[in-house]
């Protein structure tokens with residue numbers, strides 16, 4: 746199975762320090778939706794794993810998160826793409842949950858759902874914690890320079906072997922060409 750795991754904010758859509766709290770605030774990064782569609786056409790199953798601590802902080806509720814994801818799914822469909830699943834951690838940053846990245850819980854949920862190990866599976870993110878979660882399950886860390894990626898690229902804690910791409914479109918060109 747060809748499986749790829751994507752962070753959401755800063756990878757698929759523009760990030761915001763103020764959180765993405767409504768469908769209006771969810772705006773795709775140019776080329777990102779087309780990149781997912783391209784991956785789909787080349788046989789990749791594309792799954793999102795996203796920390797959404799704004800839920801735990803009470804900034805928005807689960808209904809709102811669902812409407813944001815509805816917008817993402819519909820926008821993606823218009824670009825000819827689809828996601829196989831969306832996994833999220835709704836817990837606050839100070840929570841002791843096991844699913845908030847850099848903890849590997851979300852990725853382990855994906856492993857279970859898709860009944861597959863994650864060794865070598867590309868785990869794409871713009872933050873260190875995305876890559877750390879990926880490495881924890883023996884995935885392949887892929888850093889994109891969108892979102893917080895430029896800053897993350899300079900972090901001395903960047904996992905060894907991290908591959909760096911300009912954006913999700915560049916990842917898709919690498920994996921689906």
Ligand SMILES: [Mg+2]
Nearest residue numbers: 752754755871
């Ligand atoms: Mg991110």
Ligand SMILES: [Zn+2]
Nearest residue numbers: 834842844845
């Ligand atoms: Zn969690």
